[in-house]
């Protein structure tokens with residue numbers, strides 16, 4: 651069974667998709683089999699990786715995550731291969747790798763509606779978890795990464811949290827985001843209790859703590875999110891989104907160091923040393 655990470659957030663545009671892809675690429679560089687799942691019906695990640703035309707085509711052919719979930723909800727046998735796209739990521743500095751993607755599209759809204767308002771009560775939030783386990787998707791990979799949408803669409807966050815071993819709550823210190831993040835945590839704590847602290851950590855994005863401005867911004871978020879579990883690693887504004895598929899961060903020493911540090915922290919969090927396969931992971935410890 652794969653280790654599953656979910657990227658979630660209170661506000662939009664904080665960097666979930668960007669970081670989900672960078673972490674996925676880092677796992678690829680470490681030699682892991684990685685599956686990315688776009689759990690966003692607006693298909694941002696799918697579009698970044700496959701382009702608009704392909705995403706539209708897959709939607710028409712009913713080969714997106716939502717279509718797979720609808721099949722699963724109907725009790726049909728889902729053939730995972732039908733929904734997985736192989737994506738080549740090339741980078742001259744770090745190397746060329748391929749990752750698998752389950753793309754998204756409008757059908758995801760339909761599937762979520764179906765699960766939450768009719769079919770699979772009493773546990774619609776287990777839809778993705780059950781699908782990944784029972785369709786055999788999880789068994790085919792070492793790492794599965796979920797990219798979701800903000801918490802104001804609560805169903806998506808809860809669905810991803812249920813399916814994940816570990817969740818990374820991305821935030822930044824600007825505008826109302828710190829307060830929103832804090833409110834999201836309070837709400838999630840009501841739902842999950844203390845188990846939440848084992849499962850989720852805050853990742854501060856778009857802050858360069860090497861600068862005075864960045865350190866002040868960091869203080870803002872430290873105060874707003876005092877007492878919540880956080881990554882020590884912070885990610886500064888160095889990741890070029892327009893070249894996301896080319897992983898240009900490889901050329902930037904600082905950006906690369908941040909992703910490497912984040913990876914190390916993720917591994918420590920999992921209780922493994924450096925590589926997933928260097929120590930068997932006791933899944934019962936994952937919370």
Ligand SMILES: Nc1ncnc2c1ncn2[C@@H]1O[C@H](COP(=O)(O)OP(=O)(O)OP(=O)(O)O)[C@@H](O)[C@H]1O
Pocket residue numbers: 659661662663664665666667668669690694798799800855856885886887888889890891892
């Ligand atoms: N560390 C970073 N360095 C530079 N730009 C970043 C960084 N993180 C995010 N961005 C930029 O911020 C914008 C939003 O990022 P992204 O789409 O990843 O956010 P998101 O949380 O997935 O948004 P949504 O909730 O809409 O899905 C993008 O333009 C992206 O390039």
Ligand SMILES: [Mg+2]
Pocket residue numbers: 666667668690694695797798
């Ligand atoms: Mg996104």
